[in-house]
Each structure stands twice: as structure tokens, then as C-alpha cells.
Amino acid sequence: MAAKWRPLIDKITGEFTKSLLVSAWFMFLTFPLMVIKVRPLERTIEWRWMNLVYIGVGAFFLSFIWRYLMSRKDGGGSEEEGESWQKKAGLRIRTDKKIYLPGLAAVVAFIVIFPFIFSGYQTQIMISALMYVMLGLGLNIVVGLAGLLDLGYVAFYAVGAYCYALLNHHFGVPFWIALPLCGALAALFGILLGFPVLRLRGDYLAIVTLGFGEIIRLILENWNEFSFGPSGIAGISRPDFFGMELSLREHTIYLYFIIVMLVLFTILVVSRLRNSRIGRAWIALREDEVACQAMGIDKTKTKLTAFALGATWAGLVGCIFAAKTTFINPASFTFMESAIILSIVVLGGMGSIVGVMIGAFILILLPEYLRAFSEYRMLAFGAAMVLIMVFRPQGIISGIRQRYEFHRAGQPEGTR
Amino acid sequence: MLKIRNLHTYYGGIHALKSVSLNLDEGEIVTLIGANGAGKSTTLMSISGIEPPRYGEILFMGTPIHQMTPDRIFSLGIVQVPEGRRIFPYLSVTENLDMGAYLRRDLHEIRNDMDYIFTLFPRLAERRHQLGGTLSGGEQQMLAISRGLMSRPKLLLLDEPSLGLAPVLVQLIFDTIEKINRENKTTIFLVEQNANMALRIAHRGYVMESGAITLEDTAENLLASEKIKAAYLGL
Numbered sequence: 001m002a003a004k005w006r007p008l009i010d011k012i013t014g015e016f017t018k019s020l021l022v023s024a025w026f027m028f029l030t031f032p033l034m035v036i037k038v039r040p041l042e043r044t045i046e047w048r049w050m051n052l053v054y055i056g057v058g059a060f061f062l063s064f065i066w067r068y069l070m071s072r073k074d075g076g077g078s079e080e081e082g083e084s085w086q087k088k089a090g091l092r093i094r095t096d097k098k099i100y101l102p103g104l105a106a107v108v109a110f111i112v113i114f115p116f117i118f119s120g121y122q123t124q125i126m127i128s129a130l131m132y133v134m135l136g137l138g139l140n141i142v143v144g145l146a147g148l149l150d151l152g153y154v155a156f157y158a159v160g161a162y163c164y165a166l167l168n169h170h171f172g173v174p175f176w177i178a179l180p181l182c183g184a185l186a187a188l189f190g191i192l193l194g195f196p197v198l199r200l201r202g203d204y205l206a207i208v209t210l211g212f213g214e215i216i217r218l219i220l221e222n223w224n225e226f227s228f229g230p231s232g233i234a235g236i237s238r239p240d241f242f243g244m245e246l247s248l249r250e251h252t253i254y255l256y257f258i259i260v261m262l263v264l265f266t267i268l269v270v271s272r273l274r275n276s277r278i279g280r281a282w283i284a285l286r287e288d289e290v291a292c293q294a295m296g297i298d299k300t301k302t303k304l305t306a307f308a309l310g311a312t313w314a315g316l317v318g319c320i321f322a323a324k325t326t327f328i329n330p331a332s333f334t335f336m337e338s339a340i341i342l343s344i345v346v347l348g349g350m351g352s353i354v355g356v357m358i359g360a361f362i363l364i365l366l367p368e369y370l371r372a373f374s375e376y377r378m379l380a381f382g383a384a385m386v387l388i389m390v391f392r393p394q395g396i397i398s399g400i401r402q403r404y405e406f407h408r409a410g411q412p413e414g415t416r
Numbered sequence: 417m418l419k420i421r422n423l424h425t426y427y428g429g430i431h432a433l434k435s436v437s438l439n440l441d442e443g444e445i446v447t448l449i450g451a452n453g454a455g456k457s458t459t460l461m462s463i464s465g466i467e468p469p470r471y472g473e474i475l476f477m478g479t480p481i482h483q484m485t486p487d488r489i490f491s492l493g494i495v496q497v498p499e500g501r502r503i504f505p506y507l508s509v510t511e512n513l514d515m516g517a518y519l520r521r522d523l524h525e526i527r528n529d530m531d532y533i534f535t536l537f538p539r540l541a542e543r544r545h546q547l548g549g550t551l552s553g554g555e556q557q558m559l560a561i562s563r564g565l566m567s568r569p570k571l572l573l574l575d576e577p578s579l580g581l582a583p584v585l586v587q588l589i590f591d592t593i594e595k596i597n598r599e600n601k602t603t604i605f606l607v608e609q610n611a612n613m614a615l616r617i618a619h620r621g622y623v624m625e626s627g628a629i630t631l632e633d634t635a636e637n638l639l640a641s642e643k644i645k646a647a648y649l650g651l
Contacts (some may be wrong), residue, residue, distance in 0.1 A: 277518070284504055284515050291502035293466050296519050296567065304629030 023060035048349040115253040132257045136344040136356040138313025144350035146306035147286025149206040152213025156186040156311035158333035160318020165233040176241035186315020187308040194307035220330040232329025349395025418441045423472035432458045434627040447606040447614040449623035456607040464496040465489040493570030501560040505549025517565030530647040554585035571603045578610045611648035615639045
């Protein structure tokens with residue numbers, strides 16, 4: 001009997017000593033910062049020993065929990081179980097009309113009444129979250145489907161924003177006319193970026209696109225005659241509603257519905273694209289470039305369409321951004337934005353539409369609602385990201401694989 | 417069917433093909449044998465346009481193709497099955513085959529061709545829903561060849577189909593290559609290191625050494641030649 005429990009007890013004591021070591025190490029590391037407090041004016045030193053105890057106990061427990069979770073993660077296919085659970089839930093939600101229809105109705109109703117029951121501030125946050133959903137879905141085409149790592153996606157966002165801002169500033173072009181123009185211009189810039197990077201892949205592509213993003217930002221910052229430099233462009237008109245005068249609150253609600261419609265449009269187009277010929281070519285390109293060419297796929301055309309169609313969405317969102325804030329300057333288009341959009345795609349699950357949406361909501365809403373933690377907000381945010389990536393490295397929803405499994409389970413073969 | 421005249425291909429500054437000339441007739445199986453680094457794969461890459469040649473010309477049924485892009489060459493009916501199989505690991509077997517028929521739009525005919533392939537390689541039919549990356553080496557090779565066939569090629573370029581396979585599987589693959597040639601009249605250009613196997617199914621053969629063709633003869637003569645025996649057959 002005792003022999004049976006031996007390995008478990010050994011394991012627990014092992015973890016226990018490891019956690020003890022971790023906690024000792026943390027106490028040592030934080031000792032100068034947390035314990036010693038020098039008061040230079042009074043020339044005294046305060047020793048806050050209680051802090052040391054708190055850190056020791058806290059580190060011990062966190063380490064223990066961490067180890068426990070890690071051992072559960074590695075031990076005996078729990079990930080597999082999670083996968084299949086997710087798959088079953090996904091299939092159930094999609095196929096069972098009793099769940100699907102009321103669920104859909106509830107979501108639609110919530111979306112429709114959202115701006116009326118929540119404050120303008122909440123609506124604003126939701127608008128930016130939805131903007132990032134669109135950005136994420138756009139970048140998902142480039143990164144998730146075509147497998148081209150683009151670190152300069154913010155450039156197209158900037159192109160869209162400045163396109164509307166400048167057209168509006170100089171010629172008074174209204175929002176609804178500027179919107180498609182912004183998308184088209186961003187697509188053009190996508191092709192412009194696409195040409196020089198046709199032969200690049202992976203890390204090299206990432207560096208060049210990173211440079212491209214910075215180039216656009218630096219041009220906007222320094223070409224004063226064109227873009228008004230760092231001082232930016234103010235007084236951009238909000239979207240007009242059949243020439244009616246709207247209050248600020250009404251404008252926010254109006255903008256909210258515009259972005260909701262655009263997100264729906266994006267989802268529709270992206271999901272259609274994914275199952276189209278060009279979508280299949282993107283996926284093939286991501287998997288193996290040489291094999292792709294050996295299958296007669298035009299590599300140039302396929303890559304350029306991925307860049308162009310990905311950039312279009314950023315251009316549209318840029319236009320909305322300019323209309324939402326009525327003021328833009330280059331500081332809104334730093335590398336940090338690209339990084340966040342990329343994180344949305346990676347965190348949500350590359351190639352998955354629902355995943356990207358969830359990713360966008362987490363990454364945009366979490367920092368907003370973490371404001372209660374004031375200065376610890378970014379720390380908590382970072383920790384949440386690390387945790388998600390450790391426990392779900394394939395993203396919250398691993399889309400591509402799942403899609404093929406559905407194909408397998410649901411339909412007889414030969415339906416495509 | 418395919419005429420190559422004085423072909424020169426470079427990888428940057430490296431002169432990989434030095435004036436290669438060869439000739440394929442319709443319905444033939446022709447093999448190109450040679451040691452590692454002789455330029456066999458480069459020859460195929462040049463024909464399919466993935467590594468375009470710098471000088472020389474390639475005529476396919478009278479049309480010069482040496483300046484075309486890979487997708488144009490493919491649409492003329494020249495299909496390469498690349499070295500190392502290069503199937504799409506995260507697509508299922510059927511989806512891999514679908515990619516082979518990417519340029520075709522005749523859905524019904526594609527289905528028929530897929531059925532034909534499943535009779536050719538029953539193993540693939542058993543695994544049709546499995547992801548390409550989870551297949552064994554031999555199955556992946558079958559899939560790579562089948563994917564090439566899905567576009568109904570006039571000329572199939574096979575790059576080392578025996579690479580890394582067990583002898584039984586090599587036999588199966590080569591039997592099937594012969595069958596494909598017989599049943600569909602597909603011209604096959606087979607690049608191989610396994611000279612013995614290749615020469616057994618081929619009609620004619622070329623021997624390549626450091627970027628140039630050194631010998632050309634019928635397969636029987638090459639198999640009988642003392643020089644070839646010593647250098648490539650290990651006899």
C-alpha cells in the first residue's frame with residue numbers, strides 16, 4: 001500500500017522543495033527593493049521584514065500552482081481531451097438548432113441594444129474593440145492564411161486614416177465617399193509592399209515589413225507640407241447621417257452601428273475568401289512554396305492578393321479611426337499597434353475567425369477593464385498573455401485544423 | 417515532345433547546368449541518372465521554371481517555355497513531382513489531391529480522376545481524410561505522384577521517387593509509374609539515384625556528371641554497360 005503512494009509522495013515533496021527554492025530566490029531578488037527603505041532626509045533605514053514574508057509565501061504558492069498546472073498540462077493527453085471537448089462543443093453549437101438559433105438571437109439582440117443600455121464610454125470602448133476585430137481579421141488573411149509574417153500592418157491602417165483625414169481636410173470629402181477610397185488606397189499600398197518582398201519568407205519578411213511600417217510613420221512625421229507632421233490633423237468630420245445634425249452621443253451610437261455592419265461584412269468576405277480558390281492557394285502557399293509552384297499556382301499573384309486584401313481592411317478601419325477621433329497624428333501608428341494586432345491573431349488562433357474575434361476582445365477590453373488595477377494593469381495584461389500562450393500555444397481557438405475535422409465529420413467526401 | 421538545347425542554369429555564381437541537351441519523345445519513360453550534385457534536380461527545376469535557366473532553350477511541343485513562369489509551364493501540361501515529396505502537411509489527402517487539380521474547373525472529371533487514383537493507390541483511399549503530414553514516407557510519395565497526376569499532365573517530371581523508401585515500396589512505386597505511363601500514355605521524365613530500378617522501367621536513359629550529360633543510350637544498353645555497372649549500379 002505504502003509502495004503505491006511512494007512515487008506520488010516523492011513527486012509532491014520534489015515540487016515542494018522546488019517551490020521553496022523559487023520562493024527563496026524571489027525573496028533574495030526583491031530584498032533590496034521591498035525590504036530596505038532608505039529615508040535620505042531623516043538619514044534612517046527602515047527594514048520592512050513583513051514584505052519579505054509576504055513575497056516568500058506568495059511566490060511559494062504561485063510556484064506551486066504553476067507547477068501543478070504544468071504537470072496537468074504535460075500529463076496524459078489532457079490537451080487532446082480539451083481539443084475534442086472544444087470540437088464537440090463547436091459542432092454542437094453549430095449543428096443543434098435548439099442552441100444555435102436562440103444563441104444567435106441573443107447575441108444579435110445584445111449587439112443591437114448595447115449602445116442604448118451602456119454609457120458612451122462603454123460604447124467607445126466597444127467601437128475600438130470592434131475596430132481591432134476588423135484589423136485582426138484583415139491581418140489574419142496575410143499571417144493566418146497565407147503565412148506571411150507582417151509586422152508592419154499598422155502602415156495600412158495609417159494610410160487609411162490619413163487618406164480620409166487629408167481628403168476631408170483639403171476637399172471636404174465626406175466619410176461615405178472616402179471609406180471605399182481608403183480601402184482601395186490601402187490595397188494599393190499592400191501591393192506596393194508586396195512587390196519587393198515577393199522572394200522573402202519568415203524572419204526576413206518580418207524585418208522588411210517592420211521597416212515598411214516605420215517608413216510610413218516616419219514619412220507622416222517628417223513631411224510637414226503633406227501630413228502636417230507630428231502635430232497631426234484636427235477637425236476631421238464625423239460620418240454624416242443623411243445630413244442630420246447629431247449630438248455626440250448619437251454620433252457614437254451611429255459609429256457603433258457602422259462598425260458593427262463593417263465587421264459583419266468583413267466576416268462574410270473573409271469566410272468566403274477562405275473557402276475560395278484563392279483561399280486554398282494561400283493555405284497551400286503557407287504550407288509549401290515549392291510544392292505550390294509545382295501545382296501551377298501563380299506565386300506572385302497569390303502573394304500580392306494576400307497583401308492587398310489584407311491591407312484593405314486596415315485601410316477601412318483607418319478611415320473609421322480618423323472619423324471616430326476626429327484628430328490623428330503619427331503617434332497613433334507606432335509599431336506597438338502592429339504588435340497588438342499580431343498578438344490578436346496569434347492569441348486568438350491563426351486562421352480562425354471566431355478565435356481572432358475573441359482575441360481582439362480580450363486584448364482590447366482587458367486593459368480597459370483592468371484600469372482598476374491602475375499601474376499594475378499592463379503587468380496583469382502581460383501575465384494573461386503569457387498564460388494563454390503557455391496553456392494554449394495554438395491560440396484560443398485553433399481554426400484551420402478544426403475546419404478540416406468538420407469537413408471530415410459532417411459531409412461525405414467530394415463536396416468541394 | 418520536349419527538346420532541351422544547350423541549357424545553362426546558375427545558382428547565383430554557381431554554374432549548375434553546363435550546356436545540357438536532351439530529348440523526350442511522346443509516351444516514353446526517360447530516366448536521368450547520376451550522382452549527388454550532378455545537376456539532375458536542377459534540370460527538372462529548369463524545365464518546370466522554378467529555377468529558370470540563364471541560357472539555352474527548352475521547347476515543349478514546339479513552344480519555347482524557358483522564359484515562362486512556373487504556372488504557365490504547368491498549364492501547358494508539364495508537372496513536376498518535387499524531390500522530397502513536398503506534400504501539404506496540414507491538408508488532408510483529398511485536399512492535397514484537390515490542390516493538384518487547382519487549375520481545373522471540371523468538378524465531375526476531377527472526381528473521376530480521384531477515383532482512378534484511389535484504384536492506383538488503394539492505400540491513399542484508406543487514408544483519404546488523414547492529414548498529409550501524418551502519412552508514412554511511402555504513402556506521402558504516392559500522394560505526391562497522385563497530386564501531380566490530378567492535373568492530367570502530358571509530361572510528368574519525377575524527382576527521386578525512391579528517396580528514403582523501403583525496397584518493397586520502391587518496387588510498388590516504380591510498378592505504378594510504369595502503369596501510369598502505359599495506361600495514360602503520360603510521358604515520364606524520371607530523375608533517379610537508384611539507377612538500377614530506374615533503368616529497368618525506362619525506355620531510354622541519360623547519364624549526368626557535374627552538370628553535363630555524359631552518356632545517352634537505350635535503357636537496356638545502359639544496364640549492360642560495364643562503365644555504368646561500375647559507377648552507378650554497384651556491381
